[in-house]
Amino acid sequence: MDDNMTSSSPHAVGDIDDAAEECPVKERCQEQREALPGEPRCAICGRYGEYICDETDDDICSKECKSTLLARLASTQKPALDHSHPVKLPVSDECFYVRDDNRPNSESTDQIESLRSKIGICIKGNSVPAPILSFSSCNLPQKLEQNLESAGYLIPTPVQMQTIPAALIKRNMLVSADTGSGKTASFLVPIVSHCSNIRLQHLAEQKGPLAMVLAPTREICVQVEEQAKVLGKGLPFKTALVIGGDAMAGQVYRIQKGVELIVGTPGRLIDLLTKHDINLNEVSVLVLDEVDSMLQKGFRDQVMQIFQALSQPQVLMFSATISEEVEKMASSMARDLIHVICGKPSRPSKSVKQVVIWVESKQKKQKLFEILMSKQHFKPPIVLFVGSRLGADLLAEAITVVTGLKALSIHGEKSMKDRRDSLRLFLTGEISVLVSTGVLGRGVDLLKVRQVIVFDMPSSMAEYVHQVGRASRMGEEGVAIVFVNEEDRKLFRELVQYLKSSGAAVPRELANSRYSVGPFPLSSRQKRKYGY
Numbered sequence: 338m339d340d341n342m343t344s345s346s347p348h349a350v351g352d353i354d355d356a357a358e359e360c361p362v363k364e365r366c367q368e369q370r371e372a373l374p375g376e377p378r379c380a381i382c383g384r385y386g387e388y389i390c391d392e393t394d395d396d397i398c399s400k401e402c403k404s405t406l407l408a409r410l411a412s413t414q415k416p417a418l419d420h421s422h423p424v425k426l427p428v429s430d431e432c433f434y435v436r437d438d439n440r441p442n443s444e445s446t447d448q449i450e451s452l453r454s455k456i457g458i459c460i461k462g463n464s465v466p467a468p469i470l471s472f473s474s475c476n477l478p479q480k481l482e483q484n485l486e487s488a489g490y491l492i493p494t495p496v497q498m499q500t501i502p503a504a505l506i507k508r509n510m511l512v513s514a515d516t517g518s519g520k521t522a523s524f525l526v527p528i529v530s531h532c533s534n535i536r537l538q539h540l541a542e543q544k545g546p547l548a549m550v551l552a553p554t555r556e557i558c559v560q561v562e563e564q565a566k567v568l569g570k571g572l573p574f575k576t577a578l579v580i581g582g583d584a585m586a587g588q589v590y591r592i593q594k595g596v597e598l599i600v601g602t603p604g605r606l607i608d609l610l611t612k613h614d615i616n617l618n619e620v621s622v623l624v625l626d627e628v629d630s631m632l633q634k635g636f637r638d639q640v641m642q643i644f645q646a647l648s649q650p651q652v653l654m655f656s657a658t659i660s661e662e663v664e665k666m667a668s669s670m671a672r673d674l675i676h677v678i679c680g681k682p683s684r685p686s687k688s689v690k691q692v693v694i695w696v697e698s699k700q701k702k703q704k705l706f707e708i709l710m711s712k713q714h715f716k717p718p719i720v721l722f723v724g725s726r727l728g729a730d731l732l733a734e735a736i737t738v739v740t741g742l743k744a745l746s747i748h749g750e751k752s753m754k755d756r757r758d759s760l761r762l763f764l765t766g767e768i769s770v771l772v773s774t775g776v777l778g779r780g781v782d783l784l785k786v787r788q789v790i791v792f793d794m795p796s797s798m799a800e801y802v803h804q805v806g807r808a809s810r811m812g813e814e815g816v817a818i819v820f821v822n823e824e825d826r827k828l829f830r831e832l833v834q835y836l837k838s839s840g841a842a843v844p845r846e847l848a849n850s851r852y853s854v855g856p857f858p859l860s861s862r863q864k865r866k867y868g869y
């Protein structure tokens with residue numbers, strides 16, 4: 338289970354080690370501390386970059402360095418933002434389609450349906466716009482199109498083809514699509530477009546935030562904000578990251594100076610909103626990333642509290658795993674909801690080969706070491722998913738001692754700095770094994786990872802789907818090695834179904850287990866009887 342979701346205390350959810358003190362923004366450079374490895378650095382002096390200079394989006398340590406930076410910019414007469422490319426402004430919020438060359442001549446319902454079926458998209462809902470085949474089809478600001486191109490996004494992925502045009506015309510949406518299929522840009526492209534158009538046309542009365550993205554873990558928030566910055570570069574589009582473990586003063590300062598997008602975990606955001614006067618009147622888009630976990634007990638109340646503080650925003654909800662219950666809750670939050678289903682969500686990505694091995698608990702470590710020391714089977718960098726924080730720490734140590742491989746652990750009890758450092762060292766290739774609890778199970782883009790080991794089965798098949806999904810991005814092939822034994826029996830029936838439907842081998846012990854067959858689902862009495 339994601340260890341960010343186990344506690345019922347409001348601050349524990351998503352913000353478990355929220356030890357950040359509230360300290361005022363520094364006036365002078367010398368008052369600021371040195372930056373630790375991996376921390377943001379001031380663009381002028383290199384000290385800890387506590388907040389970001391709105392005019393340039395650079396990390397800055399103090400008001401003093403901010404003045405220096407702005408003075409430097411003024412003296413070179415370079416505008417802080419690159420407006421050299423005129424931005425195409427839509428005359429209204431409508432999305433205007435330019436016919437693509439390979440698009441059917443007349444877009445009859447049948448042709449649109451046929452296009453959807455070709456790209457593997459299913460729709461529930463009324464008057465859903467046709468999918469786009471290129472980013473240039475929907476009148477995005479020119480700078481955003483350039484940013485997409487620079488990021489290597491040459492054509493939209495199937496989920497983006499359908500969701501971007503629908504989001505641009507302000508439809509509420511629930512989107513289920515495979516892990517690694519490009520859901521993040523599906524909501525960020527419309528958000529960047531919407532926010533920058535509002536600013537460029539001076540449509541908002543105040544400078545308050547215009548959009549909000551909520552996600553269950555800090556790591557997801559960090560990545561979403563990073564991607565938002567990439568897409569919004571050079572546009573009047575600024576972001577604030579509101580997560581535990583980072584100084585709140587900088588977050589508040591930045592929001593009060595004026596940002597377009599807030600990305601945050603619900604616990605920290607509520608904390609910030611209750612302590613500070615932040616005007617949310619202009620927030621017109623709310624995204625719930627990993628919506629199934631956001632609407633689970635523990636998060637749901639906080640999410641609803643934030644939702645109710647907004648004035649009827651457009652709601653965009655995304656996950657690779659959406660149950661009927663989540664669908665019902667989503668429909669009750671947003672009127673006239675479109676449900677976009679892309680590929681075969683709620684199942685492990687077909688690009689990941691699942692290799693399930695029956696291993697008794699006592700033998701798990703030995704088996705793991707064998708894999709890690711086998712040239713044939715160990716394909717670094719790999720992420721290992723375990724069930725507890727202590728387990729993560731101990732296993733990372735044991736791996737280093739026994740195999741000599743560089744391994745680190747990451748979980749919700751570690752400081753934000755440690756979590757950032759471990760992830761950075763892993764993504765830059767300095768360590769080859771990262772042992773994680775559920776904190777990296779969902780939503781985090783672990784670009785080079787093509788192998789995961791599910792050392793301890795998670796508590797639900799939804800989490801399993803997300804963990805296995807870390808081994809593949811954008812359809813590239815990956816492998817998930819999964820350890821199971823009788824302790825995981827409550828998942829056997831579903832696991833066997835999932836394995837069979839993806840053509841994976843089912844170990845004999847699993848296939849023959851009495852927990853793998855029988856009526857489905859069990860009543861609550863049966864569950865108690867079998868100790869589920």
Ligand SMILES: Nc1ncnc2c1ncn2[C@@H]1O[C@H](COP(=O)(O)OP(=O)(O)OP(=O)(O)O)[C@@H](O)[C@H]1O
Nearest residue numbers: 489490492493494516517518519520521780782810
């Ligand atoms: N149109 C595109 N062209 C090229 N690369 C893309 C495109 N859209 C997204 N990507 C890249 O694909 C990868 C996966 O995208 P993303 O992280 O948004 O997937 P996701 O669907 O949110 O996955 P998960 O459910 O695991 O969080 C990222 O590295 C992203 O930069």
